[in-house]
Amino acid sequence: MASEPRSGAGESDSETRATIAAAGDATQDGHPGGAFAATQALSGSPPSDVISQGSTIVPTWGPSSYASLPEPGYQVGALIGRGGMGEVVVAQDQRIGREVAVKRIRAKHPTHDAVERFLREARIQARLDHPAIVPVYELGTDAEGLPYFTMKRLTGVTLGKRLADRAAVQPLLRAFVDVCLAIQLAHTRGVVHRDLKPSNIMLGDYGEVYVLDWGVARVISDRSRTTHPMQAVVDHDEVEDGTTAGSILGTPGYMAPEQIKGHEVSPAADIYALGAILFEILAGEPLHPRGEAALGTTLTQPQEAPTKRAGERTIAPELDGVCFDALAEEPEARPTARELANRIQAYLDGDRDIERRRALSATQLESARAALEESGPEAHAAAMRRAGRALALDPDSEDAAALVGKLMLEPPEEMPKELLTTIERDHNAGNRDRAKKALFSYIGVFALNIVLLPVLDVKDWTLQLSFLGVVAILCGLAYRAMVTRVSRIKSMFVVNLLGIIMFSRVLGPFMLTPIMTLGVLQSFSSSPRLLAKPLWIWAWLAAAVFVPVGLELSGVFPRTFNFHDGVISTVSQFYVLHGSTSELVLVLANVLVIAICVRFMIALSTNRDLAHRKLLVQSWHLEQMLPAKRPWQTSPGSAKGPTRY
Secondary structure (H helix, E strand, O other): OOOOOOOOHHHOOOOOEEOOOOOOOOOOOOOOOOOEOOOOOOOOOOHHHOEEEOOEEEOOOOOOOOOOOOOOOEEEEEEEEEOOOEEEEEEEEOOOOOEEEEEEEOOOOOOHHHHHHHHHHHHHHHOOOOOOEOOEEEEEEOOOOOEEEEEEOOOEEEHHHHHHOOOOHHHHHHHHHHHHHHHHHHHHOOEEOOOOOHHHEEEEOOOOEEEOOOOOOEEOOOOOOOOOOOOOEOOHHHOOOOOOOOOEOOOOOOOOHHHHOOOOOOHHHHHHHHHHHHHHHHHOOOOOOOOOHHHHHHHHOOOOOHHHHOOOOOOOHHHHHHHHHHOOOOHHHOOOHHHHHHHHHHHHOOOOOHHHHHHHHHHHHHHHHHHHOOOOHHHHHHHHHHHHHHHHHOOOOHHHHHHHHHHHHOOOOOOOHHHHHHHHHHHHHHHHHHHHHHHHHHHHHHHHHHHHOOOOEEOOHHHHHHHHHHHHHHHHHHHHHHHHOOOOHHHHHHHHHHHHHHHHHHHOOOOOHHHHHHHHHHHHHOOHHHHOOHHHHHHHHHHHHHHHHHHHHOOOOOOOEEEEOOEEEEOOOOEEOOHHHHHHHHHHHHHHHHHHHHHHHHHHHHHHHHHHHHHHHHHHHHHHHOOOOOOOOOOOOOOOOOOOO
């Protein structure tokens, strides 16, 4: 592939905000006329006199009887860009009245090869009709016979300038997708750009994106030129007065390894340049150093991931991966321009890389399982965090869902301080509720005895008042526990046992007393602190059963029960029982004591049931969050069938 001098509108990088254009394929013969005579005026016969010769339309010349048009030509304005062989000026189209950009050869007496390359550039660009490639309006010759071509005038800044200004990444990625699609079109037309770089990409003021400088583009079917690996390399960003003949075409830092080695250049060379541009967008710095130093790094380390260079930046794994693939050393391993565009567009559309997420999820899941094998209070929390990340990365992972559910429902072996504090807070709230219910029960027992005093004949006022005093102490202990949310377990154990012993004096240890004993045990068994020490509860139960009986059998207390001929008789130490009135009162008292105990038991059981229902509801909600074997549905009973998210 022969080396070619370079010309093009994008050769002056210093003009970052300018009107820049590229060349094209309109091939009418030029005729003098003004500063730039574009094409001889189509005058003479009316349009109906235009004749067809095969596939070529030939206008007839002469004055028109239908319209009077200004002479064709361009009024030249300011210089807006200059490269090795060409320059671009702004001009006013005399006939159309629009402002255009005109590219012309700088040299006064160019060689035949230079003119041929100039025309070739115009024709290559003209065949690439894409919104991101500057359209060519006309190709002609000036008064001196030198070729020029006109094209759309652009206003904006180069991608290089945006990168230097640290512009936001997302808009640059959207523009980069347009560039990839334009290059894909060129590749399908058999054209390789060969000099893609940020300074050759123009970002317009109204969202336009243009790929500039097709002066060194190569038509793949054109094998008339070869590039030799030992020829001198010229950085086109530094060319001012001309391009050295016999140079390897491209810009160091963006050329592919095979391009530097002088191998035949294919569309994959443009992909490498696109990968280098994408690297600069993501990492915030060039892939290779500027100038000829880039040649060595391109050959020794052509491929690198943006995250490795710019670890402090948040770079999506999808973008990191597609950039790394585009920079593959082997041309065959690089994606096409369309594949590059599609992968970036998929990221911009929010379609994350599913396989990448699953791989990350598997890593987090293994890390969670490893944390569970460790000891210490933080192991369970770390496993929960990692399992949660695994499920977030891959919502369809049943393994991650199972581990999350297990960790949420099973307590850790060693409680962390934060969890212990939460449990203690919940226990205190439970203490308050239990103390409140116990207080009302003790008040009921106290009130029952007060109500019965006028009706029954009290036998021992000392014993009666002592019992009321014990009940009053129990009311005080319950009230204090309700206010402070802390129960004095030892005090409650002792005073309740004393109350059971004294209550056994009413009708003996075998009537009413067992009911009161069960009521107290129900209260004890609802305390988490006591459930953790079940032996205490059994010990208190044994004392409540055997102490009253033992005190009577040992003679400390008078006997309240006797067994004779299969009959048990009970004597009350509190009251003198006689007549039908006493019988009625005893029946009512029995019912009221049972009612007080049952009310206390119902209240505690209701609380337990509510707590259990709350746990079941939370478990059900958790199941709805986790992936099930049945498909997720947007609405129940959808006629269209289940829809996977």
